[in-house]
Amino acid sequence: MRQRRLLVQVAVAAVLLGLVALLVNNLAVNLIRTGLGLGFGWLGRPAGFALAETALPYAPSDSYLWALTIGWLNSLKVIAAGLVLATGLGVAAGAARGSNNRLLRSLAGSYVALIRQIPLLLQLLFWYFVAFLGLPSVPIGGLIRLSNQGIQLLGLNLSVEFCAVLVGLTVFTGASIAEIVRGGINAVPRGQWEAFRSLGLGEGLGLRRIVLPQALPAILPALTSQYLNLAKNSTLSIAVGYADLYAVSDTTITQTGRAIEGFLLLLLSFLLLNLLISGGMAAFNRAVLGRLNRSR
Structure with a gap:
C-alpha cells in the first residue's frame, strides 16, 4: 500500500513537470516566432x-x-471599497433573510434570487449606461451631488466609471455573501437565540453580540473565496471604460x-x-478562532 501511494505521488509529480516543460517550450517557441x-x-x-x-499625477509622457x-x-481602490461595501451589504441581507420580519425577509430573498441569476457583466453595463449616465444633477444635503459626470461625496469626485464598477461589484458579491452569512447563522444552535x-x-x-461571533468560523472560509472572486471580477471593469490594471495592461x-x-x-x-x-x-480567521477558544 505504501509503495502504491509512493508510485502515485511520483506519477503526479511527473505529470506536473511535464506540463511545466510543455509551457516553457511553448513560451520559447512563441518568443522565437515574434523575434522580440x-x-x-x-x-x-x-x-x-x-x-x-x-490616483496619482500621470501624463502620457510618463x-x-x-x-x-x-x-x-485604481484596481486596489475599487477592490478595497468593494470588499468593505459588499461585506456590509451581504451581512445585512444575510441577517434579514433570517429575520422575523416578513417584509425584510422577502426583500432580502428577492435581492439574492434576482442578482445571482444575472451575469456580472450585464449588471455593470446596466449600472453604467442606465443608472449613472442617466443621473440628473441633484444636490443632496449640500455634501453630495449626483450627476451623469460622477458623484461628489464629501469633497471626493468619483467618476461615473468608478461608481458603476463599485456598485456592480458590491451588489453582485453582496448577494453571495448574504447566502454565506445566512448559512453561518443557521449553523448556530437555536438554543443561543433562546x-x-x-x-x-x-x-x-x-444577533450582533451572540449569534454572529459564533457564526464567524463557518462564514470566514467561504467569505475568503468571495473576496478573491471580487478581486478577479474587477477585471470586467474594462467593459465600462474604468482604467484598472487590466485595462491599462491591455x-x-x-x-x-x-x-x-x-x-x-x-x-x-x-x-x-x-x-x-x-x-x-487567514490571520483574521486564526484570531477569531483563538478568541472563541479563550472565551470557552
Whole structure:
C-alpha cells in the first residue's frame, strides 16, 4: 500500500513537470516566432496614452511602468471599497433573510434570487449606461451631488466609471455573501437565540453580540473565496471604460506588442493581490478562532 501511494505521488509529480516543460517550450517557441525576445526594457519608454482616472499625477509622457502602477492603484481602490461595501451589504441581507420580519425577509430573498441569476457583466453595463449616465444633477444635503459626470461625496469626485464598477461589484458579491452569512447563522444552535431572548436582548443586539461571533468560523472560509472572486471580477471593469490594471495592461500590450511580458506582469500582480487577501483573511480567521477558544 505504501509503495502504491509512493508510485502515485511520483506519477503526479511527473505529470506536473511535464506540463511545466510543455509551457516553457511553448513560451520559447512563441518568443522565437515574434523575434522580440523576452525583456522589460520597454517599461521605461513613454506610454503615450492618457488615463481617464488617476490616483496619482500621470501624463502620457510618463513611462509604461508608471501607467501600469496607476492602473494597479485604481484596481486596489475599487477592490478595497468593494470588499468593505459588499461585506456590509451581504451581512445585512444575510441577517434579514433570517429575520422575523416578513417584509425584510422577502426583500432580502428577492435581492439574492434576482442578482445571482444575472451575469456580472450585464449588471455593470446596466449600472453604467442606465443608472449613472442617466443621473440628473441633484444636490443632496449640500455634501453630495449626483450627476451623469460622477458623484461628489464629501469633497471626493468619483467618476461615473468608478461608481458603476463599485456598485456592480458590491451588489453582485453582496448577494453571495448574504447566502454565506445566512448559512453561518443557521449553523448556530437555536438554543443561543433562546438564551439571549431570555435575557431580554433585542433581535438586532443578540444577533450582533451572540449569534454572529459564533457564526464567524463557518462564514470566514467561504467569505475568503468571495473576496478573491471580487478581486478577479474587477477585471470586467474594462467593459465600462474604468482604467484598472487590466485595462491599462491591455492598452500597453496593444501598443508595444509585448503580450507575453504584459500578461506575466498582469498574472503576477493579481497573484500578489490574491495572496494578500488570502493571508489577511487567514490571520483574521486564526484570531477569531483563538478568541472563541479563550472565551470557552
